[in-house]
Amino acid sequence: MSINQEVHPTNRVAIVTGASGGIGRAVAERLAQDGQTVVVAYAGNKARADEVVTTIRSAGGTATAFQADVADEQQVAALFAHAESEHGGADVVVHTAGVMLLAPLVELDLDDFDRMVRTNVRGTFVVLREAARRVREGGAIVSFSSSVTRLAFPTYSAYTATKGAVDAATLVVAKEMRGRDVTVNAVAPGPTATPLFLDGKSDEQVAGLAQAAPLERLGVPDDIAEVVSFLAGPARWVNGQVLYANGGIA
Template identity: 60%
Template structure:
């Protein structure tokens, strides 16, 4: 009856996957949300359950309100409710503003803005009092790097929604925060950048390395846990990039 339950969108790969494993180690029952990679989501579930944890997978397009509601239904049916929502699903498009195909802009905003809003809406309705909602932004919002205009704009919207939701949930003891990673060595990041770019980005932080999914998962685990007074904040987990 006292077990806490976490939904993690984008939980089949990268930071989402590592977060699912990390929260499972803290005793959470995990709902691994995924869009297309069922085999990878099932792999996360298997890894958690092999070591005695509890987990199920659920497919959901985060921009589809019915699919997201069904994901929350899965959590309720399997584990009795939802205490923590980690919205790690997102989309990245790199282009100059001048050259961006507006169809790509629409797809980006559908996932990152509408998707975040839909997940936040269900979280506001269904997370139990005392829980946590954690969204994902990016440190690029502050760095204003070329080629990331559309992506950065979408994540700026995520930050705005996060701050407002924190205030709208007054009285329920629910914290709402955003994690804004710097460059993290996920497969997606490494596959979409050449070696020179990876080396340049790794040299930027004073810690002189890329982040790892485990680094970010530790930040999420802190925000998902009890006993802190962090609310309505954007945590820039980037190794010290100004």
């Protein structure tokens, strides 16, 4: 076995939700680069999902796309069934799909709040539940939190609350997987240059956030994908943790 195979096991199958863009796309492409077969799960943008699949295949990897609403248990079950029928099963599940709608609490639109809870909380629990039922022995489950649970930026109260639920569930689910040799962790990105994060922010706000980290830049999706690659491959003794990937912002 080569050194690369020891660090990044091949012949594994990864389901990545939210994989049609932003961090999810970077994660899907990185796991494919590591030798994993990837199911590119997307909510609605088939063209972008197909583009990710084409990119992976062009680089010599294996990928398929599958549409699923992460908050719909039947669609998520069908997603896992697709991984099993097309690729033999699922070893890694990375749940990046999320919604971020910002407002001061006194101006919070409760419809926006409900939308975030549906995707960020219910969606996470639906995906985690199906992953806990079906991921193969030796697998890894990675969900997504956010560094704003510590940074407490104004206007982020509702979004932060939804990500706090991810933090709370991570260690519990890790303990519930006892005896399965399956790790359960969460990644908490800091300010990362994605459309989701940059939307609605002025150039001045973006520049200020870039300077907040000691490394004096925003994160990029590949920075986060590197952390996921670690958790999805060699990190067999990291379990029940929330890993903060934010360049040192405190």
